[in-house]
Amino acid sequence: MAVLVVADSDNAHLRDTTHKTVTAALQMSGDVDVLVLGQGADAVAAAAGKIAGVRKVILAEGADVGHGVAEAISATIVGLMGGYDALLVPATSAGKNFAPRVAASLDASPISDVVEVVSSDTFVRPIYAGNALETVQTGDAKKVLTVRPTAFKAAEEGGSASVEKTAAASATGTKFVSEEMVKSDRPELTAAKIVVSGGRAMGSAEEFQRVIEPLADKLGAAVGASRAAVDAGYAPNDYQVGQTGKVVAPALYIAIGISGAIQHLAGMKDSKVIVAINKDADAPIFQVADYGLVADYKTAVPELMAALG
Numbered sequence: 001m002a003v004l005v006v007a008d009s010d011n012a013h014l015r016d017t018t019h020k021t022v023t024a025a026l027q028m029s030g031d032v033d034v035l036v037l038g039q040g041a042d043a044v045a046a047a048a049g050k051i052a053g054v055r056k057v058i059l060a061e062g063a064d065v066g067h068g069v070a071e072a073i074s075a076t077i078v079g080l081m082g083g084y085d086a087l088l089v090p091a092t093s094a095g096k097n098f099a100p101r102v103a104a105s106l107d108a109s110p111i112s113d114v115v116e117v118v119s120s121d122t123f124v125r126p127i128y129a130g131n132a133l134e135t136v137q138t139g140d141a142k143k144v145l146t147v148r149p150t151a152f153k154a155a156e157e158g159g160s161a162s163v164e165k166t167a168a169a170s171a172t173g174t175k176f177v178s179e180e181m182v183k184s185d186r187p188e189l190t191a192a193k194i195v196v197s198g199g200r201a202m203g204s205a206e207e208f209q210r211v212i213e214p215l216a217d218k219l220g221a222a223v224g225a226s227r228a229a230v231d232a233g234y235a236p237n238d239y240q241v242g243q244t245g246k247v248v249a250p251a252l253y254i255a256i257g258i259s260g261a262i263q264h265l266a267g268m269k270d271s272k273v274i275v276a277i278n279k280d281a282d283a284p285i286f287q288v289a290d291y292g293l294v295a296d297y298k299t300a301v302p303e304l305m306a307a308l309g
C-alpha cells in the first residue's frame with residue numbers, strides 16, 4: 001500500500017504537523033511519500049526528505065499552489081493519486097479546504113480528524129465535540145484522511161529521501177488576487193509549547209490586550225481565545241480554540257476567564273498541563289484543569305506577572 005502525505009509549509013519552512021502526519025502514515029504502510037506543494041520551496045522539500053521513514057519527496061511547484069489556492073492543490077493531488085492508495089493531510093484549515101475536494105474527485109468518502117490508526121483501513125476519530133470516539137472502516141479504493149496532528153508524535157529526523165520535481169496544476173475558475181498575512185513574533189497557536197487563552201470575562205478588546213497578551217509575551221506563549229471572546233470582538237478569529245476553532249495540545253494551557261464549555265474543551269483538553277483561573281468554583285473548566293485557581297483574574301494575573309518577574 002502506497003501512502004501520500006501532503007506537507008504543511010509556508011513555502012520556506014516545513015511545519016512539524018507534517019512529521020506527525022508521517023507518523024500516522026507509517027502506521028498504515030512502509031511506503032510513504034511526501035508531497036510538497038509550493039513555489040521556491042526547495043528547502044521545504046529537502047527538510048521533508050530528512051524525515052525518517054519517508055521513501056520519496058515530490059516537489060510540485062507553481063504559483064497557485066504556492067499561494068495555497070485549493071483548486072490548484074486538489075487538481076495537483078488528484079493527478080498524482082494514480083500511484084497511491086491513501087492520501088493523508090494534516091487537519092489544518094488549509095488541509096480541511098482541499099482534502100474534501102480531492103475526495104470528491106476520487107469518489108472517496110473522506111475521514112476527518114483521525115486520532116488513531118487501527119489498521120490500514122480502520123481509524124479512530126472524535127465525534128460530538130470530542131465527547132465520543134468512533135472507529136470507522138473504509139472500503140474505498142483510494143482513502144482520503146485528514147489527521148489531527150496533536151494526536152501523533154512527530155516522526156524523527158534521520159531520513160535521506162530523494163526529491164523529485166513536477167509541475168503543479170494551475171487553478172481553473174479561481175484566481176489568486178492578494179493575501180494579507182498576520183505578522184506576529186509570537187509562536188503559531190497550534191505549534192506553541194505554551195498557550196494563554198482569554199474568555200468572555202475580559203469584557204473588551206482593550207482588556208484582552210492588557211491582560212492576556214503581556215502574560216503570553218512574558219511566557220513566550222501563543223495567544224488563544226474562547227469563541228465568546230472572538231464573537232464579541234475581543235480577539236481575532238484566528239485565536240479561537242475549540243471545536244470550530246483550532247485544536248491545540250501544548251505543554252501548558254492557561255485558561256483565564258473561560259468557563260470550559262464542551263466546544264472549548266474539544267480544542268484544548270489534550271494539553272499536557274491545564275491551568276484555569278476562574279472566579280466561579282463550579283466552572284466546568286476545573287474538571288479538566290490540573291491546577292485551578294478560584295480567583296478574579298484582575299488580581300490573580302497581576303500577581304502571576306509579578307511572580308514571573
Ligand SMILES: Cc1cc2nc3c(=O)[nH]c(=O)nc-3n(C[C@H](O)[C@H](O)[C@H](O)COP(=O)(O)OP(=O)(O)OC[C@H]3O[C@@H](n4cnc5c(N)ncnc54)[C@H](O)[C@@H]3O)c2cc1C
Binds near residue numbers: 295
Ligand atoms: C456549534 C458550536 C460550536 C462552538 N465552538 C466553539 C469553539 O470552537 N470554541 C469555544 O471556545 N466555544 C465554542 N462554542 C461556544 C461555547 O459553547 C461557549 O459559549 C463558549 O466557549 C463560552 O466562552 P467563555 O468560556 O469565554 O464564556 P462564558 O461561558 O461566558 O464564561 C466566562 C467565564 O468567565 C468567568 N469570569 C467572569 N468574570 C471573571 C473574573 N473577573 N475573573 C475570573 N473569571 C471570571 C465566569 O465565571 C465564566 O466561567 C461553540 C458553540 C456551538 C453551539
